Amino acid sequence: MNFNRTLSVAALALIIAAGTANAQVKKRAPQPSPRNKPGISRSQLVADGALPTDKNVVIGKLPNGLTYYIRHNEQPQNRAELYLVNKVGSILEDDNQQGLAHFTEHMAFNGTRDFPKNALVNYLQKSGIRFGADLNAYTSFDETVYQLPLPTDSAAVFENGFKILANWAGYVSFDPAEIDKERGVVLEEERLRGKNAQERLSQQTLPALLNNSRYANRIPIGKEDILKSFTPETIKSFYHDWYRPDLQAVIAVGDFDVKRVEALIKANFSGLQNPPNEKPRPDYAVPPMPGTVVKIATDKEFPYTMAQIIMKHPQRVAKTEAGLMQDMRVNLFNYMLSQRMNELQQRPDPPFLYARASYGPLIGKMDAFSAVVVGKPDNFENSVKAMMAEVERARKFGFTLTEFERARQAALIGMQNAFYERNKTNSANYVREYQQNFLKGEAIPGIEFEYNYYISNMNKISLEEMNAMAGKYISDQNRTIVVQGPEKDKDKLPDEKTILNWIGTAGNGITAYVDNVTSKPLMEKAPQPGKIVAETQDSTMGTTTLTLSNGVKVIMKPTDFKNDQILLNGFAAGGTSLASDNDYTSASLAASIIGSSGISEFNQGQLDKMLADKNVSISPYITETTQGIRGVFSPRDLETAMQLTNLYITQPRKDQDIWQGNINQTKALLANRNLDPGSVYQDTVSSVLSGNNFRGMPTTVARLSSASLDKAYNFYKDRFADASNFTFVLVGSFDPILIRPMLEAYLGSLPSTNKKETFRNLKMYPLPGAYTKTVNKGIDDKANVQLIFSGPYMYNDMNNIQMDALEEVLNIKLTERLREQESGSYAPGIKATYVKNPESRYTVTIAFTCATANVDKLIAAALEEINKIKQTGATQADIDKFKAEDARSTQVQLKQNVAWLGLLASSAQNNENPDQILSHVKNLDTVTPQTTKDAAVKYLNMTNLARVILLPEKK
Template identity: 70%
Template sequence: MNLNLKLSAVALALVITSGSAIAQVKKKPAVAAKNKPAAAQVATKGNLLPVDDQVIIGKLPNGLTYYIRKNVEPKNKAELYLVNKAGSVLETDDQQGLAHFTEHMAFNGTRDFPKNQMVDYLQKSGVKFGADLNAYTSFNETVYQLPIPSDTVKIFENGFKILANWAGYVSFDPSEIDKERGVVLEEERLRGKNAQERLQLQTLPVLLNNSRYALRLPIGKEDILKNFKPETIKSFYHDWYRPDLQAVIAVGDFDPKRVEELIKQDFSQLQNPAGEKPRTKYTVPPTPGTAVKIATDKEFPYTLAQIVVKHPGAPTKTTTDYMQQIREQLFNQMLNARLGELLQKPNPPFLYGRSSYGDFIGEQDAFTSIAVSKPGELEAAVKAVVAETERARKFGFTLTELERAKQDALVGIGNAYKERDKTRSVNFVREYQQNFLTGEAIPGIEFEYNFYVNNIGKITLAEMNALAGKFISDQNRVVIVEGPDKDKDKLPDEKTILQWIASAGQNITAYVDNVSSDPLMSKLPDGSAVTNEVKDEAIGTTTLTLGNGVKVVLKPTEFRNDQILINGYSFGGTSLASDDDFTSANLAAPIVSSSGIAQFNQGQLDKKLAGKNVNISPYISDYAQGINGNSSPADFETAMQLVYLYFTQPRKDKDIWQSQIDQTRSLLANRGLDPVNVFQDTVSAVLSNHNFRSMVTTIDRLNKATLDKAYSFYKSRFANASGFTFTLVGNFNVETIKPFLIHYLGALPSTNSNENYKNLEIHPPAGIINTTVNKGVGEKSSVQLVFSGDYDYNDANNLQMDALEEVLNIKLIERLREQESGVYAPGVRASYHKIPGGRYTITIYFGCAPENVDKLINATIEEIGKIKQNGAQPTDIQKFVAKEARSTQEQLKENFFWTSYLASSLQNKENPDQILSHVSSLEQVTVQSTKDAANKYLSGKNYIKLVLMPEKTEKK
C-alpha cells in the first residue's frame, strides 16, 4: 500500500534519492488486443476518439461502472481492480489521513473476511501480500489491486466477492483500527521524516497555491492518525465509498459473460447513501505573475531549481487532443535530447537537467524545467536548462531533429502494435482506470497505430516551433530553489533567481544538428563457421560453437512478437585489476558505453540509431565482463554490429571521461548529509570487511583514476572472445539468424587464452558484530540483521533457502507489522552464489521508531527461534509452494526469465533442464527441512546487527 501524490514537479528529489518518480509526459492510451485494422482517421477538430470495441463497459442501476476485457497474457490469471473516486482531497479537517487509513482497514476485516482472513486466504492461493495484493491512495482516488488465478473457479469467483467487500462491507473493528494506527504511522515514518518531506511541506503551499491539494496530503496528520474515533473513519467510508463513485475493472484469461454475471451478482446490492454529498472537483487556482520559494534542509544533499509554468489541462478525448498530445511528445523528446547532449561536454553545466510539458494536478498541465547543480554552480545549471528552451523558442528545431523524433515515436507505437496480442492485462487496467477517473479516451492500439501512421507526417516544423512560446510564460509560474542548510548563504534570493531566468539564453545561437551519414560498418566481417551444434529438446535450445571459440545458446520463443534479448559474458571482471588500477577499471565500462563507438561520438550514435528498436551496452562486473541488450527481429543485424564494434572499436572520449569524473566528484561532495547514504555506506563497509572495492569511492581514489588505464582495461577485457558465451532468447528462427552470428560474433577477436576470475574473498566477516550509526534529525531508525557463511550451491539447497526466505517474510509481517504494529514493510532477502565461492547472506531489514529498535529486534530473533525449534508452520509452507508454483509457471513464459536463467545455469555449470522439474520439487519443502535450514543458516555464529539511530542530542 502506498501514497501516490502524482506531483511531477516536486518529484526530482525522489528521482535522485530513490530512483522513482511519476512521469510528466501525458500517457498515450495503452495498448489493446488484436482487432481488425481501423480506418485512417483525419485530425478534425471535435472528432471524438472511439472506444475500443474489445472492452465491455457497463453500469449497474446503482451507478457502479465496470470494464471487462478478455486477455490471455498471462495465461490463467486475471487482474481485478476496484477504483474509487475518493481520495484525501475529500477529507474533512478531522479526517486528514483517513482516506489512506480506510485503504489499510480494507485488509483488516470485512463482512465476509474477518480480521486477517482475506490476506491469509489469498496467500494460500499464491497471491503475495504487498507485491501482488496491494492498493494506493492519492488525492483523488483510492485503488485496490487483486491479481488472482483464473483457472480455479472458487478462488476466481471469490475475487469479486473480495472487491465487493472492499467496496461496501469493511468492518472497521475498533481493535483492528487501534492495531493499524502503528502500521500507518510507521508507513509515514518510512516515507517521511526526512529532508524530502520537510522541503515538501515548505514548497507545496506555494506550488499548489494553498489549494485543497496543498492541505490534504494523503498521509494526513499524526495527531489525527493516533486519536481519531472509529465513527470518524466510518463517516468517510459511508460518504465516499459508494457505487456511483466506483468502478470494477476485470481483465484476464476468463469468460467475459461469466465475469459480467459475477459483477452483477456481487455489486448490485451496494447502495448509495441517502442525501449523498456532491463529489466536488477541486482545482489549483492560477497565480498572477511568479511565486518564488527558497527552501533548505540540513540533510538535503543537492542544490536544485524547479520552474513550473501551469496551464489549463484536460484529458485527451478528441482527435484534435490526440494530435496535440503527439506534438507534446515530440517536443519533449527533442528538447531533452539537446539537454542530454550538454552532459557529454567535459564540464557539464548541471548534474541533471530536464524540461517537459505534461500532466500536473488539479485539472492542470505544466511546463516544468528542473536543474540539479554541482555545489556552488546553481546559476550555471539554471541558465543552461532555461537557455535550451529559449533556444527552441528563438530559433526552433531543425528538420532532422523532428524527423528523428517522429521515427522514434513510430517505433514506440509500432512496438505496441506488434505486441498487441501479447499485452499484459495490467496495461489495460491502467488505461481503463484513467478513463473512469478522468475521462481519458481508450481508442485501442489499432486506432492509435493507424492514427500515428496516417497523421504524424502532417505535423509541421512550424507547429513544433510554436510550442516553446506557448509553454513559456511568467504568469501562473512557480520557481522553487532547494539546497542544504550549509549552503543557504550561497543560494539566490527571489530577485536573483528571476534575473538568472530572464537573462538565460541572451547570447545563444541556433542549434547545430551534428549528424553523420556514415554507416555503422562499411564492410561485413568474414567471421568463422559453426564448428559444433547441440540441441536440447527439453527446453528448446540450440548451442552453437563458432570457429573463434564463441558459444551461442539460442532459445526461440513466441512470448513476444518483436523482442530478442541478447546477453554475453566471460569470466574475469574487475577482480583482475590491481588495487591501484581498480577505480579506473571500475569506470571503464560506463565510460566506454557513454562514448559512442568507432568514429561516432555518443550523440552521433544516438542519432544514427533513431528509428531503430535496438539497445546494446557493454558491462564489466566484479567477476565477469559482457554485453547486455535487446533488439527487434528487424534490427537484429544492427544489434550484432554494435556488439562487434564494442569489442573491436571502443571509443576513447576525453570529454566523456572528464564529464563523468566531474559529475561523480560533485555527487560525493554532499553525500554525507543524507542519513540514508551514511548508513548504507557503513553497511557496505561492514559487509565487505572494509574492502574498498565494495565501498563508495573516495575523492582521492577518483583523482588517481585515468582514462588511459580505464580504456586499456576495457580493451584487455574484450580482447579475447574465445571465453564468451552468448544467450539469445526471443522471436527468431535459428537458421535465419545464423549467418549474422557467423559473420559478427564469429569475427570477434580470439586469443584462445583461458582466463578466469580471482576470488578476492570479499564477503561479510565471521563472528558477531554490532554497529550503530547515529545520523539524522528525524525520529527514524533503520535496522539490518545479517546472517552469512559458506554455502554449498545446488538446486536442493537453493530451494530450501528460498522457502526459508518466504517463511521468514510471512512470520515477520505477522509479528512485527500485524502483532507489534511496529513496522510498515519488514523484509527478508536471501542471496546465495557459487561465484567466486559458495557463500550465502540472509538480510532482515525494517524501519521503525528509535525507541522500538531493541523490542523489534528481539521479536525478530524470537520468530527465528521458533522456526529453528519447530520448523515452519504447514500453512506457511503451503503459501510458499502456492506462490512459487504460480510464479514459476508465469516465468517460464517470459523472455527475460530465460535469458537470466540460461546465463546463470551456464556460469554455475548447472543443468538448465532442472527448471522443468522445479514445481514438482517443491514437495521437498517440509516442516523438518525448514527447521534444518533455519538451524544451518540462522545459527547466529556469523551475525551482524546494523542500526541507524538519530543523532544524539545533548541534554540541557
C-alpha cells in the same frame, strides 16, 4: 499498500540516480510501411471528432451507478487483473479526517463482512498471491485503487476475487480493535516514507506550488495527531459518504470468459447502494495565480542544490482527434528538448548534474511545463542559466528539420512496437488505460486505431507547429519557481530577485542549435566471418547451442512470448576481480564510460542520431566476476544489434570529454553526500557486506582523482580481447536457422587468444563473528535496522529451494510479528541471496524501519521468531503459502523472455543443467517443517550475525 505522498518537487532527489546512471544506446525503429497499416474507416469516428472506444473492452454501468470494464486477454495465461477504482482520495477528507482516506485503504485488509480480521490476506496467500508484491493498493489525492491479481485456472479463487472487491467496495468492518492495531502500522508507514529532508522540503514548497489550495493541505498520509486519536465513527463516516457505487469502477482484464465475468460483477456489486441524501463529490482544482511565486527552501540533510520552474496550464484530456493530435505534438516536443539536454551532459564539463524539461500532467486539473535542474554546488548560477538557455533556445529558434524527423521516427516506432505486440500485451497495461478513462475521461480507442491514426497523421504535423509550442508553454504567468538546497549553503542560494534575474537573462546571446549528424554506416564492410564448428540440441529446453570457430558459444532459445523482441546476454569470466587494487577505480568505471562514449569513430551523440531509425539497445558491462554485452532489439534490427555488439568489443571508443564529464559529475555528487543519513548508513552496510574491502564501498573523491581514462580504456580492451571464453544467450522471436549467418559474421569474427581466464576470489563477504555497527546520523526519530546472517553455502537447486522457503516463511512471520502484532514497523523485509561465484556463499538480511525507542524490542522480537522456526520449523500453513506463491510465480516466469535469458545465462555461468527448472515446481514438495527447521539452524547462526543500525544523532 502505499500512498502518493508528494509531488515531483519534493521527490526530485530520486532523479539523481537516473541522471548518473550508466548510459545505454537506445535506438528507434523505422517508420512502418503504409502497406502494414490495419484498415480503420473514417466511419469509426463520430461526427464531433470524438475518439472511438476500443471494441475489445466491454463497458457497462449497473443501476446503482457502478461502472465496469471487462476485457479478455491472455497475457499472462491463466491470470487476471482485478481492480477496484474509487474516485475517492484525501482531497475529500474533512478537517478531522485528514489521513483517513489512506487509513480506510489499510482497514480494507483488516476485516470485511465476509473476511474478518486477517482472513482475506491469509486466504489469498494460500492461493499463491503475495501480499505487497501482488495484492496491493494505493491512496492519492483524488483516487484510491485496489489491485488483485488472480489465477483463473482455479474457478473458486477467481470467483471469490469479485466477492473480495465487493467487500472492499461496501463492506469493510472497521473493528475498533483492528483500527487501534493499525494506527501504529500507518504511523510507521509515514516514518518509513517520510521523516526525511524530502518530506520537510515538501511541507515548505507545496503551498507555493499548489497556490495554498486544498491539495496543499490534504497530503494523503494525513496528520499524526488525527491518526492517533480519531474515533471509529469518524472513519466510518468517511467510508459511508464516499465509498459508494456511483464513484466506483471494477476493472477486470485477463484470461477468462467475458460473459461469465460480467455476470459475476452483476451478482456481487448490484446489491451495493448509494447512501440516502448522498453528498455531491466536490470538483477541486488548483486555481491559477498571476505572475510568479518564488519559494526558497533548505534542509540540513538535503544533499543537492536544485531549482524547478513550473509553468501551469489548464489540464487537457485527450477525448477527440484534436486531443490525440496534440498528444502527438507534445510527445515530439518533449523528445526533442530531452535530446538537447542529454547533449549538454555529454560535454567535458557539463553545466549541471542533471536537467530535464517537459510538458505533462501535474495535479488538480493542471498540466505544466516543468524545467528542473540539479546544479553544481560551486556554480549553481551557471547550472540554472544553462538549463533555461536551452529552453529559451527552443523558444527563440525552434527545432531543426533533422531533429524533427528523428522525433517522428521515435514516436512512430513506439506506436509500432505496441501494435506488433498487441496480442502479447500484459493485462496490467490495459488496466491502466481503463483506470484513466474512468478517473479522467481519457479516450481508449485501442492500439489498432491509435496505430493507424499515428501513421496517417504524423506527417500532417509541421515543424512550424512544433516551433510554436515552446512559446505557448513557456510563460511568466501562473509560474512557480522552487529552489532547494542544503541548509549549510543557505547563504549561497539566490534570493527571489536573483533567481528571477538568472532565468530572465538566461537566453541572452544564444544562437540557433546546430544538429551534428553523419550519414556514414556503422561498418564500412562486414568482418571476415567465422564458422559453426559444433552444434548440440536440448529438445527438453528447446535450445540449440552452437560453437563457433573462434571458441564463442551461442545458446539460442526461440520463443513466441513476444512478437517483436529478442534479448541478448554475452558474458565471460574475469571482471574487475582481475584489476589490481591500484587500478580498480579506473576499471570499475570502464564499462559505463565506454558504453556512453560511442563506438568506432562515432561519438555518443552521433551514434544516437545515426541509429534513430532502429529499435535496439546494446551496452557493455563489467561486474566483479564477468564482463559482457547485453541488449534488447527487434528481429528486424538483428544485424544492427550484432554490429553494435561486435564494435563494442573490437572498436570501443576512448572519449576524453565523456571521461572528464563523468568524473566531474561524480565528484560534484559526492560533495554533500555525507549530509544524507541514508547514504552514510548505506556506506556502513556496504562495508559490512564486503568485509571492509574498499571495492565494495562507494567511491571517494580521492579515488576518482587517482583514476585515469587510459587505465579504464586499457582494462576494457583487455577484458574483451579474448572471445574464446564468451557465451552468448539469445532468447526471443527469431528463426535459429536464419540468424546463423549473422552469428558467424559478427560473433564468429571476434578476436580469440584462448587465454582461458577466470575470475579471482577476493573474499568480499561479511567477516565472521557477531558484532554491531551503529551509525548516528539524522535529526528525525527514525531508525533503520539490518540483521545480516552469512556464511559458506553448498550451491544447488535443492538447497536453493530450501533457502527460498526460509526467506518466505520469515517474511510471513516477521510481517505478522513486527507489523501486525507489535505495530512497530510498516514493511519488514527479508532477503536471502546465494551465489556460486566467486565462492559459494549465502546472505540472509532482515531489514526494517522503526521508532528509535523500539529498536531493541523489535530486534528481540525478530530473533524470537527465528528461534521458534529453529525449534519447531515453519508451520505447514506457511509452507503451503510459499509453495503456492512460488509455483504460480514460476508458471508466469516460464512464459517470459527475460526469465529464460536469466535462467540460461546463470546456468552457463554456474555450469549447471538448466533442465532442472522443469522439475522446480515438483521439487517444492521437498520443503517440510523439518527442512525449514534444519535450514534455520544452519543458516541463521547467531554467532555469524552482523547488526547494522542507523540512529539519530546524539543530542
